[in-house]
Amino acid sequence: MKCAELNRLLSPYIDGELDLQSALAVEAHLQECPRCSAAIAGVQTLRTAISRACEPAKAPLRLREAVQAQFAAAPQQATSRSLGFCLAATPGIAALLIVGWLALAQPWNAQSSAGTAQGTRIVYHLAGGNHVKANLRTLKNHLDAEPNLQVVVVAHSDGINFLLQGAQDTEGQPYIGALRELRARGVEFRVCTNTLTRQQIDTRAVVPEAVLVPSGIAEISRLQKKEGYTYLRL
């Protein structure tokens, strides 16, 4: 990979939006290119500066009340689809749902044909910080459907956030309960140390239920190649 190509992939790499192969190529390049490593650090510093400067605002109470009163009184219209600002079913999201469903359906097929005694091995790749609650529910459902499943969750980029001490969902509920429940059912959580270093997070901030691996991306690749894990993206 050349520096110019890395420059193009820098943002999606930092945001955890790259596919596994590209992310691996980026990490390999970073190992030997101080210039690009510095560029990554620069963007990371910028992200930290933005989140420090821009605390999310809470809607004022009067707005909340006004909104509630408003929609309670307003009649709905039937002519919804004619307006441009209103998107109907978004193709992208629908496609994602289908891919997710196919991916989930796959292990059952694998099990019925292979039927190994130790159960199917799945490595879940978690790179985003959104929908964590839904993702944990997906894991639980998967285990319910297939109790013998061996699951490793490898988290990097924003995907590590829910594995930090004191992490909460958007409603202020701590994740730790769901995390411990999954741990008790044999799910392993592995956190990318590269991400911690880049985001300047102390390793002690990671909950004891998770273990550290040097590189999340390399770990996923290793589990697939060396230990026969099936790859699924959360």
Add this chain to the structure above:
Amino acid sequence: MHDDWERERFERLMLPHLDAAYNLARWLAKNDGLAEDAVQEAYLRAWRFFGSLRGDNARPWLLRIVRNACYELRQREHLPGPAEDFDEQRHDAEMLAAGAVITLPVNPEAAVIARAESEMVRQCLGALPRDFHEVLVLREIEGCSYQEIADIVGTPIGTVMSRLSRARRLLQGLIAERVRPRETGT
């Protein structure tokens, strides 16, 4: 027309995103009062067209409505767009238009940015041209995925990727530019 069940569903899907909606509106409308109006307007529209929401992608669906309401209200109030604010900073608007090639240093001194004051970071972020400003706000402050940003802004995901990269480089350059002269001056 609609029963209590529909209203209950709307509350359950839409009200949890009120803070996110208001937060986005404050950034895009650039005025707290206008932001509140835009959110009210957006919820009204969301309620009217609730039937067109499919699946559980409520958050990007709502944020898209909020975004458009903000821009419409700004236009209605004849407020200058972000690109014009940017012009006042002696920047060549043509160079900064979406699609133009921007040559800024790849690594504009992380240390300088780390020292930047929060108020200045907010000002610089607010001074970015609209196309770059909105993707950065959606990504960094609202925590949206690329797919969600693509849905909200209405562009292909590849455009989100390149705009976000460019937005970050622009913002790095802006902040570094404002921090440095002041430091050498004192």
